[in-house]
Amino acid sequence: MxxxxxxxxxxxxxxxxxxxxxxxxxxxxxxxxxxxxxxxxxxxxxxxxxxxxxxxxxxxxxxxxLDGKVNEAAFKQTQLILEAISKIHMYSRLILEDCKALTQPDVVDALSYYLLDIKNNEARAINELNEKITQHNKIFKETSIQLQVLIYELPMWNISIKNKRVKKDILDIVAATKLFLEKCDEIEDQTNKKNVHNVITHARTISDELHEILFSHLTKILTKNYHDIFSPVTSPSKKVD
Structure with a gap:
């Protein structure tokens, strides 16, 4: 020291x-x-x-x-981490709804038509749904990377995660998010390849399994208060003239 x-x-x-x-x-x-x-x-x-x-x-x-400025920057750093976790929660919910829509019987039929190049209203709806998943997945992926970078940079601001248990909970979120993202990428890839069976399979894996796993890890952090997650950080100080 x-x-x-x-x-x-x-x-x-x-x-x-x-x-x-x-x-x-x-x-x-x-x-x-x-x-x-x-x-x-x-x-x-x-x-x-x-x-x-x-x-x-x-x-x-x-x-x-200087201490006041460092404390202020440190507090903002922890805010960004909590905001990233909340954002992962929100976009995982949006993707979940998209995947549930993909597995509806009428949508499955429309998807089959779409992948056979039959141009109709259902096909256009499927295309729009796929674009939504792609858009949500992009933001989801960027947020996941941001969370990993913010956690890695914590020592720069003299901050640490409260304990090993909390650190594991956050790393579990990162790991579950990675699996979630891989399935989203596969949905997009299989849609482009017009493989209806794989598209439906991956969508069901997200809605029936992966979202539940991710949400269980998110809940462990989302139900904690600030001081249960981070070591004490002085609140932002007033500017010293």
Whole structure:
């Protein structure tokens, strides 16, 4: 652990130091010189003490300002992580609804027609549904990558996940999201290849299995409060002028 000398210095330290220095100067004047005679050496010593105190007070103010800025940035970092998890929850729900629609009997029939290149209203509806899944999947994937990057960068802001249990819960979300995304990619790929059976199979896997797994991991984080997820982080401080 790096030693920071400024952490050991506060206003009481400065006052004690000042009193000690001034007492030493006065003691030397009384013992070694004429008690009430002030010469250039004494004035210089007092000036040096004053300069030192001003410098230390300025350093403490700068440190306080920097700590406030770091705390503010750290708090925003944790906010982004929680927002990413919430966003994964929302888009997994949207994709779930799309997959459920794909497995409806009337949609399956329309999908079969669509994959046989029969141009009708049902085919256009299937095409729009596939485009929705692709769009939702893109945002879902970007959010998952963002979450992984944000977690990796936590040490930069002197933040850590509360404990190993919570860290595992978040990593489980990342892993479940990866499986979810792979199935979404396969739906798009099999739709382009006009393989109706595989499209329906992958859609059912998401709606019947993968979403439930992902949601169970999400729930473990979504039901916690902030301080159950992260080590204590000072709330954003007021700007120091």
């Amino acid at each position: 790096r030693f920071d000398p400024l952490k050991k210095i506060n206003n009481n330290t400065l006052v004690a130091f000042s009193v000690g220095v001034i007492f030493t100067i006065l003691f030397n004047l009384i013992v070694n010189k004429e008690p009430f005679k002030v010469d250039s050496d004494s004035i210089s010593a007092l000036a040096n003490v004053g300069t030192f105190l001003v410098a230390m007070v300025a350093a403490l103010q700068v440190k306080k300002w």
